[in-house]
Amino acid sequence: MTWEPELGELRRRRELAHRMGGEERVARQHASGRLTVRERIARLLDDGTFHETGELAGAGRYGDDGELEDFVPANMVIGRGRIAGRRVVVQGDDFTVRGGAADAAIHQKMVWAERAAHDLRQPLVRLVDGTGGGGSVKSLETMGFTYVPWVPGFELMGANLSRVPVVSAALGPCAGLGAARVVASHFSVIVRDTAQLFVAGPPVVAAAMGETPDKQELGGARTQTQAGAVDNEAADEDDALAQLRRFLSYLPDNVWEPPPTAVAADPADRREEELLSIVPRDARRPYQMRRVLEAVLDVGSTFETGPRYGRSLITMLARLDGRPVGVLASDPNHYAGGLTADASDKLTRFVDLCDTFRLPVVNLVDQPGFLIGTASERAGTIRRGTRALVASFQATVPWVSVLVRKVYGVAGAGHGDHSRLNLRYAWPSGDWGSLxxxxxxxxxxxRELEAAVDPAALRAEIEGRLNAVRSPFRTAERFAVEEIIDPRDTRPLLCDWAARAYELLEHERGDGPKARGMRP
Structure with missing residues (x-):
């Protein structure tokens, strides 16, 4: 006697689970330009590595004889697998079953995935396609009662942000808890045209607010990436999954381990002649900071996050001689690189990411100061900017700054932590001061200008006197800037710094999550 009858039943139930919401709903999913959850997981993970948990969870319908007649699986697929050989936990919504709503879910599956990432110390990937919340009001008739809202596993969602990399993709209409699950991550991406993210969808907005936006206007990719709710836009689902994999490639599995290094094909001693002339002599003229970054970082290694939000600040992951680093850089093409309220929030979040996962930080500075004006004041720039500076000072990861051009005011002072080794290199184009x-x-x-017979001539005379003493070499004479370098030497110096930074990080293995005080 064997257990073959039970194994046959197991195979039958697995087959029913893999039908998801049925042929019609799967066809509807494809017709909308979206993959099913199982297709997404197969494309995300290394071939043959997915090990599913909770495959048999769902709602069964039984006949009078007690035999299973039909089965509708829970609308979340969870399990473990590998990306580029590294272990991850994955949770994916199945929109073909009740549109991904929680009234068709078994919430323990979502909690299990969060707990597995937490306890196994493995990265978590969320593939979100649905509300994931309380479902429609029709569920009230089915349940026969209502309830005080709660979010199962939310404490784990918060804890995981301090322990393991968490990445999310918005792959369809994500509302309520579904939207919250997308943004409660270290990196998020949304698919153009076929995905939206909002607190509540257009029908609810129309009823409650009297507004009539369509789905794209309310929560499409452009809307949410410009608002900073989602980091990046993807051209399609394959692009979204590729971005998740790319982001994870720079980060360690958890905060107890150093970031993974790779073999570098780009020479560490590469010196780019273009850097000699890339910064204009006219301080009012912008230039392409991203081209500077391409010249000093490993070729092909840059991965930018949040390009549409806080655009005066560039944030990206990259490598130096194969070693992952976090990169901050002013963009003089937007507000001359000035720190806006949005850019301040972007800086805070990115520094927290780097500090949490011990990614050394490279900061390329062309900072004229906080953005000024009435709009800036209404945005609370000084508070949000001060919070960003505190984040930079609280970070304990290795940090190096390259003073490319302007370094002015309080915002400029935040280019590094002056209470410890403020390692920095200045280019000859350096231009700094309080204002x-x-x-x-x-x-x-x-007063002098108002009283002058020829204010323009007096202004030119004063400006000439001031320019005579603002040379970066005068600052170097006082050791108020430590080194002025040939811009072509930037990459070799940064590669050497990164090598030492990783030697230091090796000594911190086992330190675990960071502890921080409150920020303003």
Whole structure:
């Protein structure tokens, strides 16, 4: 006697689970331009590595004889697998079963995935396609009662952000808890045209607010990436999954391990002649900071996050001689690189990411200061900016700054932590002070200029005197800037720094999650 009858039943139930919401609903999913959850997981993970948990969970319908007649699986697929050989936990919504709503789910499956990532110390991937919340109000008639809202496993969602990399993709309409699951991550991506993310969808907005936006206007990819709710846009689902894999490639499995290094094909001693002339002599003219980054970082290694949000600040992951680093860089093409309220929030979040996972930080600085004006004040720039500076000072990872051009005001002072080794290299184009001459001159010499017979001539004379003493070499004479370097030497210096940074990180193995105080 064997257990073959039970194994046959197991095979039958697995087959029913793999039918998901049925042929019609699967066809409808494909017709909308979206993959099914099982197709997504297969494309995300290395071939043959997915080990599913909870495959048999769902709602069975039984006949009078007690035999299973039909089965509808729970609308979340969870399990473990590998990406580029590294272990991950994955949870994916099945939109073909009740549109991914929680009234068709078994919430323990979502909690199990969060707990598995937490306890096994493995990265978590969320593939979100649905509300994931309480479902429609029709569920009230089915249940016969209502309840006080709660979010199962939310404490794990919060804890995981301090322990393991968490990445999410919005792959369809994500509302309520589904939207919250997307943004409660270290990196998120949304698919253009076929995915949306919102607190509540258009029908609810129309009823409650009297507004009538369509889904794309309310929560499409462009809307949410510009708002900073989602980091990146993807052209299609394959692009979204590729971005999740790419992001994870820079991070360790958890905060107890150092980031993974790779063999570098780009020479560490590469010196780019273009860097000699890339910064204009006219301080009012912008230039392409991303081209600077391409010249000093490993070729093909850059992965930018949040390009549409806080655009005066560039944030990206990259490598130096094969070693992952976090990169901050001012973008003079937007507000001259000035730190806006949105850019401040972007800086805080990115520094937290790097500090949490011990990614050394490279900061390329062309900072004229906080953005000024009435709109800036209404946005609370000074509070959000100060919070960003505190985040930078609280970070304990190795940090190096390259002073490319402007370094002004309080925002400029936040380029590094002055209470410890403030390792920095300045280019000959360096231009710094408490205030730029352009605005500071009028404020400091207002009475003289108002009383002058020829204010323009006096202004030119004063500006000439000030320019005579603002040379970066005068700063170097006082050791107020430690080194002025040939811009072509930037990459070799940074590669050497990264090598030492990783030697230091090796000594921190086992330190675990960071502990921080409150920020303003």
């Amino acid at each position: 730029p001459i352009a605005g500071g001159l009028e404020a400091a010499y207002r």
